[in-house]
Amino acid sequence: MNFAFELGILVVLLGFIWRYLGAYLVAVYNGRLGFLDFIEKPVLGLLGINKDSEQSWQRYLRSLLVFSAVSIGFTFLLLVFQGYLPLNPQHLKGVTPALAFNTAVSFVTNTDWQNYAGESTMSNFSQMVALTTQNFVSASIGIAVAIALIRGFARDKSPNIGNFWVDMIRGVIYVLLPISIVMTLVLVWQGSPETLLANVNVHDSLNSVNQVIFRGPIASQEAIKEFGTNGGGFFNANSAHPFENPTGFTNFLEILLILAIPVALTYTFGKMVGNLKEGIAILAVMALLFFGTFALALHAEQSGNPAINATGVTSVQGANMVGKESRFGVPNSVLFDVTTTQTSTGAVNSSTDSYTPIGGLSLLAGMVYGEVSPGGAGSGIYTLLLFAILTVFIAGLMVGRTPEYLKKKIQRNEIIWASIGILVMPITVLMLTALTVALPYGRQAILNRGPHALTEILYAFTSQANNNGSAFAGLSTNTAYFNLTGALAMLLGRFGVLIPVIALAGGLAEKEEVPVTAGTFLTATPMFTGLLVGVVLLVGALNFFPVISLGPIAEALSHGKFY
Amino acid sequence: MLIQLRRSIIAGIFFAILCGLVYPLAEIGISNVAFPARSAGSVTSYGSSEIGQQWSGTSWFHGRPDLYNDGATGGTNLGPRSRQLLSQTKKLIAFWHSNGVNPTQELVTSSGSGVDPDISPQSAFVQIPMISKATGIRESLLHQVVVANITKAQLHVFGVPYVDVLHLNIAVAKLKQRLN
Numbered sequence: 001m002n003f004a005f006e007l008g009i010l011v012v013l014l015g016f017i018w019r020y021l022g023a024y025l026v027a028v029y030n031g032r033l034g035f036l037d038f039i040e041k042p043v044l045g046l047l048g049i050n051k052d053s054e055q056s057w058q059r060y061l062r063s064l065l066v067f068s069a070v071s072i073g074f075t076f077l078l079l080v081f082q083g084y085l086p087l088n089p090q091h092l093k094g095v096t097p098a099l100a101f102n103t104a105v106s107f108v109t110n111t112d113w114q115n116y117a118g119e120s121t122m123s124n125f126s127q128m129v130a131l132t133t134q135n136f137v138s139a140s141i142g143i144a145v146a147i148a149l150i151r152g153f154a155r156d157k158s159p160n161i162g163n164f165w166v167d168m169i170r171g172v173i174y175v176l177l178p179i180s181i182v183m184t185l186v187l188v189w190q191g192s193p194e195t196l197l198a199n200v201n202v203h204d205s206l207n208s209v210n211q212v213i214f215r216g217p218i219a220s221q222e223a224i225k226e227f228g229t230n231g232g233g234f235f236n237a238n239s240a241h242p243f244e245n246p247t248g249f250t251n252f253l254e255i256l257l258i259l260a261i262p263v264a265l266t267y268t269f270g271k272m273v274g275n276l277k278e279g280i281a282i283l284a285v286m287a288l289l290f291f292g293t294f295a296l297a298l299h300a301e302q303s304g305n306p307a308i309n310a311t312g313v314t315s316v317q318g319a320n321m322v323g324k325e326s327r328f329g330v331p332n333s334v335l336f337d338v339t340t341t342q343t344s345t346g347a348v349n350s351s352t353d354s355y356t357p358i359g360g361l362s363l364l365a366g367m368v369y370g371e372v373s374p375g376g377a378g379s380g381i382y383t384l385l386l387f388a389i390l391t392v393f394i395a396g397l398m399v400g401r402t403p404e405y406l407k408k409k410i411q412r413n414e415i416i417w418a419s420i421g422i423l424v425m426p427i428t429v430l431m432l433t434a435l436t437v438a439l440p441y442g443r444q445a446i447l448n449r450g451p452h453a454l455t456e457i458l459y460a461f462t463s464q465a466n467n468n469g470s471a472f473a474g475l476s477t478n479t480a481y482f483n484l485t486g487a488l489a490m491l492l493g494r495f496g497v498l499i500p501v502i503a504l505a506g507g508l509a510e511k512e513e514v515p516v517t518a519g520t521f522l523t524a525t526p527m528f529t530g531l532l533v534g535v536v537l538l539v540g541a542l543n544f545f546p547v548i549s550l551g552p553i554a555e556a557l558s559h560g561k562f563y
Numbered sequence: 564m565l566i567q568l569r570r571s572i573i574a575g576i577f578f579a580i581l582c583g584l585v586y587p588l589a590e591i592g593i594s595n596v597a598f599p600a601r602s603a604g605s606v607t608s609y610g611s612s613e614i615g616q617q618w619s620g621t622s623w624f625h626g627r628p629d630l631y632n633d634g635a636t637g638g639t640n641l642g643p644r645s646r647q648l649l650s651q652t653k654k655l656i657a658f659w660h661s662n663g664v665n666p667t668q669e670l671v672t673s674s675g676s677g678v679d680p681d682i683s684p685q686s687a688f689v690q691i692p693m694i695s696k697a698t699g700i701r702e703s704l705l706h707q708v709v710v711a712n713i714t715k716a717q718l719h720v721f722g723v724p725y726v727d728v729l730h731l732n733i734a735v736a737k738l739k740q741r742l743n
Binding site for chain 2: 002006039048062063067070071074117119120128130135137165181184188190191196197200202204206207211212215217219224235236238240241242243247248249251252305311312313314316322323324325326349350351356357360447450452555561562563
């Protein structure tokens, strides 16, 4: 009953966020706000940019790519030379180059896949300057690209799609930073540490146990980790760790933070293209996919693991408590993990590896859709808009007309870029999974046997190629092979989608608007929402059904067998 | 290209200072003043009340059967069809039965963090006979102590009711002292 109330409150609050954060984003990216000019102006001055200047899509893309490459290099160097840098009370050594490269790519691409245990690998300086910084920047880049694509639809015969530097800086200072500043304090109030004090060793006289209390600037990283849909934990246990997610309330708050930007962007989209109903149609697609998957996962976890049920032990907190925290219980664990796998966040508050086969499949499904329900900050809506282009194309084929979307003719150029953007992820995932299974590296890394082992490898590459970062775990991935293939998957998953999106944005902005006629296929309708859901599910199923049937489905059907 | 490179380096340094230093350091400063104990990790002379620890023997309430490895947190990652998961669970059930306890699932399965500080109220109630026998404290008194240590769902909505095992055992220790 409590949980139903909690869901209700979540939906109502998201409604407000959709309306008001959505409108705020319009104002931020249209340049109507100036209250932070005192930060923005000097920085743009240093960069030599006039805040009203605009870029063509080629220049926008080039700025983005160069900046991302520099960010990877910068983060890599900070991690490798961590031993010589300050704020390192544990005297941790530099991170090995292969792991540092994987981690740098991971945080710059908003993936936050982690082949290390943060508490015993990263100094406070690395957590703050290397990782927290990229949490902000990578999220801001995602939003900027989404805005560039929306401008492409909204503009009429324009050579430009905005200015990358202006968009990126505004995203950080107007959107990400202010909310994170407030949320950090809420997290500390609930029990999350925020300190530079060294770890402390306490001897408990009651049970003669020694406890090492690992601490650091945790809350400040946690806030942006969720709000920017990043997901890289300060601790190996991620948001299951009581310091990252101390209470039921912080659990709720983190879910709300994760969903805020992806949901609000549909409002921003509707407003900027001049018809709010277009945004609602897109939001409806996200909501249908999200709640459908959530219902499946919750049902599976509440039915529990038959082997554990057969021993006769039960729990009032839910049926499958394996790998779940006592302060959350099953429903709140499932809601959190479904939220993070459907938003490219990848944080977890319970062990995904110990979910039931169908529960685990539901988490995988959120990524198999291509991270569109509602997807990451910015990346969710821009990927879903690629599917929308594909959908109007298929609908156009059915009635034999040139398809249009948001008053733009969808032609060869659009279809080519949209197809590339949609297919890069499944190709990357399937090729790397097949390669890894075939090579000895894969078999050496797995913890569990049987179909679950295939799921562990599939999940790892699906997560990285979708820039999610959620780990099924149970896979020893801190090896040169997994560090490098993982980095490849993350780079392809990020830039293989982002480059087509910016190219599309440029092409669409140059196009002339066509008037809506009686023959136009209307897209602000339930019919379009239904078709788009169908296309997302169909593309996901066509690409992934064979491998999923060998992994989670085979495991679900092998009930009664143990490995 | 060169101009973008120059801009990238300047912007990279700017964000490293703003988001990587100014933001966390300012938060550390404010947190230290506003929430001095919590910002430092809720450290008590018995350990952090936020982080779970190992309890053994029959005179203390046990938490989840976790590894409590503070430097490498996380779950066991055993899959749902894992033979090891099943044998571990059965072993723990046998342990509890030998102590006259009919365990809940949380007492025989590990958590997501590996340092879960809490158990459900039921998991505490079922351990009362064992602890009463070992300590000589009346069951009704222990029941009162557990009830007094239940943390309810926040605002009656967020999370589920639970008991912090460290707080509970500190209360038991106090009770022992008073009765002696």
